[in-house]
Amino acid sequence: MKLQIKHFFKTPMLLVFVAMIVIFAFGALGTPAEINRYAIVTAVGIDLLGDDEEVSGNKYEISLLTFVPVAQQNFAERYKMISSKGRSVSEAMDFAGLHIGREVGLSHVKMVVLNEELLKDDVSNFLDYLIRSIQLSSSTKLIATDSSAKDFLSVAQQLDSESSIKVSELISYNKNYVYGTDSSLETFFKGTYGPTKVGLMSFVSVESGEGEGISASVIDSQNGGSGASGGNSQSKESSSSQTKEIINDGETLVFKDGKEVLKLTGADVEKINLIKGNYRTGAIEIKHFTDVVFNDANLTFEIFDQTNNFKVKFENGIPVIYIDTSLTVRLSEVENSGESPKENIELLAMTDEAIDAIIKEVKLSMSEGIELMRENQVDIADFYTSLYNSNRKAFLKFLEELEDPESYLTHAVFKASVRVYSK
């Protein structure tokens, strides 16, 4: 025993180890649980205050959907909404912490909701705080809405508690399976700081009554106040229950230099996706199609795979962009005006007429998409990088010769070739 004690005191690392345990163990025991120290925020909403509010110096109102842990036997996540106002987003965040008495923890934020009013200003100004926050994941979804962000979060909160449907998941679904719009903080900033200065953001509207979206009963608050009164929107007086619904139909806002310039519908997004390529979503509809199998039929082909290759050649100083598209499609729906075809659609070989009709439809959609980008001078498909990387000198010379270098899409020539394969 004596020897062991001697050995212990002769081994410095053991002493260090014991000292570490003593210091850190007592420190850890004395520290309150993180759940009591941090407000776990899962969604952030930002609204622009009106002129009357601005007199007090406050410019922004932020709403935080915060997870509140409550001991209970059944599994249910409870959320509270906290609102606060401030001259900047960071100041409003500080005040939000003041209302709840906890530090605002942003590590679990899944979405940031922006009111449409804000989008008239340079978005990057107030998103700057969020993108620079090391806690916030760069893959946080960005959502623009026509109602106030606070209302949006109220509906989202109710939707979650009623049906466990999360709005951030609607956006992820859109990205993966429907329109392919990637609306995250990182992709938005990558576009905004990139050569085209174009960023995309999903647009989700909130409407009263039951329509084509997903609805939830929410307690509609009469007052929009917050901050000093405690910040919990659910504690407001004079409130009434109302059904509101969230409509996500693939609308996408296009920003240039941080300002909103265009709102794309789902159909527009599909056209642009055909140009951008490398998607596994979307459908092609051919109306009034007739061949040996079909008679005046409306056919819908589902896109399984799409690969686009861009090739650029400069002819007399003008860039010619060749878009080489390979599509793998499958006939997924038939509306035949006469008798329905008796063959198994799965095994049906596509006729040359059908392939030609698809190619024609794809080319038409592509030309419409390009025209949309030309009219609004937004290079959503990032042709700039392809042009620059193909022949830097020729492209820079081409830009110099233009009166408005931003209009390079208008002066470039596009040629598309489409190949269609059946799955």
Next chain:
Amino acid sequence: MRVLDKTLNAWQLGILMFVLLFANKILVLPSLLYEGAGFESIFIPVLLFLLEFGLVFLFYRLKTKFPNETFAQILKNHFGNVVKVIIFVIFMFFFLSKAVLLYNVTYIFFRNLIYKDYSNFLFLFCIIPIITHLAVCGLRVMGRTAQLFFPVIIVIIAFCIVVGFFGINSKPLLFEGSLSDFVLTTLKHVSSFGDSIFLFLIMDKAIVKKKQWKIVFGFSLISAILVVLVTVVFALSYTYTAFLHPYAIFEIMSYVKEYGGLGRIDIISMVVIIIFTYFHLAIYLKAFMLSFHEVFRKVNFVYPVITFNLIFLVVIDFFILNLEKAVVYGENVLPYIGIFPFVILPIAVGVLLLLKKRKPEKKDENYMKKSGVEVDETKKVQNSGGKKENLKMTDMNTENLNQVKAFSNENKKDKKFLRKVIGRRESETAN
């Protein structure tokens, strides 16, 4: 009392080289490089690694020419004591300066991400005793511990890089930055490289057989490839937004976690950063201790340790405890010390290699001395007329005997040479 370092074999040396070449280049460097030179920044590590390999090759040549001498002895024999002391003072300054930057960057990283309420004192408390222990225990202990952790390190890094490829979704503009930007950024970050000069300090302790040099070079090459891959993945994941993401390997993993849906996958990258920081700081401290002993001979090992820790604490506390200051220090102050590994030292070693024309007699004696065979000059004079042996084997401890054996086995010519020398001495005495 000096710490008696035992020898390192090729594998241990290779792993230490891996740590040296990799550790301080995966956190803030890729982001700073991208900010300075755009996408072409991926070529900067390639260029600087070529210079680094030049240093390793110079070490190899020097080691082959002077197999059993220390770098200090070589410098002293050829350039004199003053030059030797100056060079070793620069060595001390070089490793201390780099240790300060490495610690600060790692501390800021962990403070911002996890331990925002913990003071620098607690961080130091966790780091200083361990790195001191590793450095004091000697090279072989450090090498063996690194050997133990190496599989974990390599698996994590490979995982980070492979997973990082899933996050790539950018088309960068090629050759956007100017040549001057590229050169300026390269010069600004030259001090992040050059750690392989540590090899010169452990020249006599590195026992690498002729055929085993490929192990050392192999580990160095793997390390270089991995650094370049991390830089490429980062540049392609954060094209145009690199300035918003300062911590490369962590950012790669945190960007991927949403795509892969793998929860807090980014914690894996933190593990590798912690392990690397410990080893790298321990190597810096060891390098400082070895240099200190060459400058102030016959001092107890406690002095260099205390000196290093004191200066280290003063510098980190008074100058750099935020990322902005650390970056200014790393980009504007440290580049000047890059002159040492990439200019001064190669010139010195180049001259040494050219001057390597020794007289056979002197060569014989030097060789024997370093092999553990000591020539007793006094006895030789006393017995000059007699028939007695004037050769005496003294102080041939196990370590030296092993060195002689290792060297002799490595090269049969040298074995013959040794016999020839002993024979010649015997015949001279007989005459």
